[in-house]
Each structure stands twice: as structure tokens, then as C-alpha cells.
Amino acid sequence: MKQRTRVLIALGALVLVAVVVLGVDALQRQLASGTELPAGSIPLYLDGRFVAAFVPADLEGLTKTGFTDAEEGKPQEGYLLRDVIRRRLSAGELKPGSLVTVTSSSRGKQAQVSWSEVDDPANNVLLAVSNRGTLKLVSVLPALDVRDEWVQDVDRIEVTSP
DSSP: OHHHHHHHHHHHHHHHHHHHHHHHHHHHHHHHHHOOOOOTTTTEEEEEEEEEEOOOOGGGGGGEEEETTTOOOOOOOEEHHHHHTTTTTTTGGOTOOOOEEEEEEEEEEEEEEHHHHHOGGGGGGGGOOOOTSEEEEOSSGGGSSGGSSSSOOEEEEEEEOO
């Protein structure tokens, strides 16, 4: 094989690699642009797959409920997390053994509760609007019944099937 042939093959391989890299980059940008969320929206994931997003204003059609927290005796009013999730996921996607993880990346906090706990209205697992207009996860469950355990500034909800 001549030197010229080897150089042409090497150049062809480099061009092919460049085309593949640029193509993959363009595809990733296109996919990412489809999931851009408006500021303040909270994404909902099911088994790692993005399902939908909502902002606090989207919850206004839901029934408000509340409780008085035992720690400071202040009323906590909001929307049942089960109602929020059911707006975006079907009953078949929500199993009693599913886990619901609510996260606040800005505060480095998360809470994980079972779907059975979320689905029981007596547990008052709520997304309540804070004074700053963000959502916080509150509940009467032992794992979420004091302020230090609440997840404030919620920015992600994920449902994981058993």
C-alpha cells in the first residue's frame, strides 16, 4: 500500500469520526431542547423517564387541604401530593410498592415515601406553597412531621416502580 493511500484512508477516517461526533452532538441538543422547562417548574419522572412538569400555578384546580404542624402549631395548607402525581400518571403506573422521592437540589434535601403513604389522605402528604412562592413537602408522617425534615424549594419528583 502506498503512502498516499494510507494518508487518504486516515483522512477519510478522521472525517467520518468528525461527522459522527457532530451528528451525535446535534441529536443530543435536539433531545435536550424538547425537555427545557420554564423557570420555577418541577419535573416529574417515572423510573428515570421524564413524564411532565408543572408550576405551582398549575395546582390551583386541585382541592386544598391542610393540617396544623405539631412543632409550631402553624397551619400548613397545600395540595395532596397524590393528586398532583395522579394528574400526570395513570393508576396503572402507580403501584403500592412504588417509591416517591421529592428533592430540593438547592437545599441538598430529599424525602422518600412509599406510594401507599402518599396515597393515604390521613398522612397529609402535601405540596404546600411557601412564603416565597416555592413548594415544600410537608406531612404528619413521622419522617416528615417537623420542619427540619420538610423538603423546601422542591425541584424534582420521581416515582420509582418496585
